[in-house]
Amino acid sequence: MRLLLGSLFALAVAAVVGLGATYLALTRGAAFGALSIGSWTAWPKTGTVEADPYARAEISRSGRLPIALGDGVSFTAQADDNGKLLDGRCDVILSGVTPAARYWTLSLYNMNGELVANSVSRYGFTSQEIVRNADGSFEIAVGPRANSGNWLPTGGVERYGLVLRFYDTAVGVSTRAGREVPMPSVSTRSCP
Amino acid sequence: MIRWLLLFLGGALLGGIVHLTTVIIMPRTATQDAYSRLARIAPVNTVTALPLPTPESAPMPFMDSAFASAVCRYDLSQGPLKLTVPVSLAYTSVSFYTPYDVAYYAINDRAAGRRIIELELMTAEQHNQLPEDEDITAADRLIVESPTLTGLIAIRALAPDPGLMPMAQGSIAGARCEQQGEPKPSR
Numbered sequence: 279m280r281l282l283l284g285s286l287f288a289l290a291v292a293a294v295v296g297l298g299a300t301y302l303a304l305t306r307g308a309a310f311g312a313l314s315i316g317s318w319t320a321w322p323k324t325g326t327v328e329a330d331p332y333a334r335a336e337i338s339r340s341g342r343l344p345i346a347l348g349d350g351v352s353f354t355a356q357a358d359d360n361g362k363l364l365d366g367r368c369d370v371i372l373s374g375v376t377p378a379a380r381y382w383t384l385s386l387y388n389m390n391g392e393l394v395a396n397s398v399s400r401y402g403f404t405s406q407e408i409v410r411n412a413d414g415s416f417e418i419a420v421g422p423r424a425n426s427g428n429w430l431p432t433g434g435v436e437r438y439g440l441v442l443r444f445y446d447t448a449v450g451v452s453t454r455a456g457r458e459v460p461m462p463s464v465s466t467r468s469c470p
Numbered sequence: 471m472i473r474w475l476l477l478f479l480g481g482a483l484l485g486g487i488v489h490l491t492t493v494i495i496m497p498r499t500a501t502q503d504a505y506s507r508l509a510r511i512a513p514v515n516t517v518t519a520l521p522l523p524t525p526e527s528a529p530m531p532f533m534d535s536a537f538a539s540a541v542c543r544y545d546l547s548q549g550p551l552k553l554t555v556p557v558s559l560a561y562t563s564v565s566f567y568t569p570y571d572v573a574y575y576a577i578n579d580r581a582a583g584r585r586i587i588e589l590e591l592m593t594a595e596q597h598n599q600l601p602e603d604e605d606i607t608a609a610d611r612l613i614v615e616s617p618t619l620t621g622l623i624a625i626r627a628l629a630p631d632p633g634l635m636p637m638a639q640g641s642i643a644g645a646r647c648e649q650q651g652e653p654k655p656s657r
Contacts (some may be wrong), residue, residue: 284477291481296488303493325573327617335493337571338500341507342532343624346565348576380580381561381628383536391531393523401525401535406630443534445561445628446578 300335309333313450317464318353318442322450325351342391345443350379351450352443358464364439366394366432368469369421372440375414377459379447381405384418386430387439394438396431403428418462440464497570504530504571505543505622512543515551517625517645522635536630538638542623542647546616550592550650557585558627558641560634566591566614567622575614582612589614590650591623623647 309332311323324333325347337344345352357363364370376382385402388394393401403418408428410416419425422434432438442461449459500506507530512518519540523533533539544551555564557579564587565576577587589612597615625645627638 284473287474288477288481288484291478292484292488295482295485296492299485299489300492300496303489304496325576327572327574329572331493334570334572335496338497338503340531341502341504342530343504343565343567343571343622344573346563346567346573346576348581349563349565349573349578349626381630383534383628385534385536387532392528393525393535395525401523404536404628404630441532441534445563446580 303332304336304339309336315353315459315461317355317357317359318461319355320351320353320450322347322351325349340391347451350443350445350447352441353461355440355442355464356437358466360466362466363437364420364464365466365469366435366438367422369419369423369425369467371465371467372418372420372462373415373465374462375416375460376405376442376462377444377447377449379405379444379449381445382447383443383445384430385441385443386420386432387441388435389437389439394431394433394435396433398424398431400429400431403430416462505567505569508541508622509543512541514543514545515647515649517542517647519639519642534626537626537628538635538642539624539626540642540645541625542645543620544591544616544623544647545620546591546593546596547619548649550590550596551647552650553587553589553591553623553647554645555587555625556641556644557582557587558638560630560638561628562587562641563626564589565624565626566616567624568616568618569620569622571622574617577612588612591616591647593619 309321310330311321313320313322323329325344382405383402386394408416418428418430420430420432422432517540520529523535563578565573567573591614594615625642627642629635629638
């Protein structure tokens with residue numbers, strides 16, 4: 279009886295620890311080789327055959343097709359520069375410059391990776407659409423209310439993620455173009 | 471007390487094994503990964519245009535809404551595949567994935583350096599069977615080796631602004647992936 283009880287206890291611990299660790303690893307992004315610049319994080323290796331088992335498991339769980347490294351690199355931001363999670367009811371400002379790439383696109387998704395419905399059917403920007411300052415820098419207002427200039431609507435969702443994809447770029451490919459590359463800052467201006 | 475502590479430690483150790491096993495097995499058992507989703511809508515060895523993602527529906531999560539895209543789900547068991555993709559005005563790329571959604575190769579319009587991206591996809595074995603002289607003379611032939619017999623080719627063209635989307639979709643519509651049959655020495 280004691281043996282049975284003991285074995286059941288050990289097996290229960292194994293199930294909780296094992297499945298819990300897997301769940302946490304796949305939802306929090308535990309793949310190796312993360313490249314973090316400000317609020318932005320990329321996993322360049324995820325788009326290659328060198329993707330580690332965590333990256334492979336995360337890809338198949340999410341259902342997305344990762345960008346191949348020869349195509350581009352994708353940076354994700356879930357929080358602003360102060361670590362505050364992005365909130366679709368607040369006004370968030372992206373400002374600065376981007377690393378050299380032939381094109382880049384910015385997209386906004388909810389936590390399931392779906393586009394967010396909004397009144398103007400705008401789901402993102404490309405590098406050619408953006409209105410820039412004279413020095414080439416830009417500012418994008420991400421928020422629920424219409425804004426002059428570059429406005430990316432959030433549709434008022436509670437949480438969202440921003441994905442900045444660079445196409446035909448050296449970022450992530452060569453180690454030189456690593457942490458020194460400039461990325462736009464992310465700051466929350468006002469919250470209702 | 472000691473007994474329970476040991477049982478706990480043993481359980482935790484076993485948990486570590488459970489964790490590693492589930493992580494490694496995940497890609498092989500997933501039914502909602504990109505390849506499985508696309509397998510339902512894309513026939514084998516032909517190009518299928520994907521609908522643009524909208525908030526209501528999308529073929530896959532996290533699709534870039536600025537791109538027109540198409541896929542060719544391939545099966546090389548009957549011989550190599552020939553892929554031709556006309557290049558759009560902005561940016562066109564072709565990426566290759568295994569059935570477990572691992573990207574093993576990608577090429578874009580600038581790397582291809584022509585108005586059309588043209589390449590042949592084959593397994594390493596089929597590549598080795600190519601007649602040697604043919605391999606050498608055709609220096610401009612681009613041959614991609616697939617590590618797996620089946621897989622996925624993603625063809626994507628950028629629309630730099632929404633008004634150019636029809637143009638991007640039009641260029642994607644001209645993409646072809648076709649079975650070549652067993653490579654035979656011509657001439």
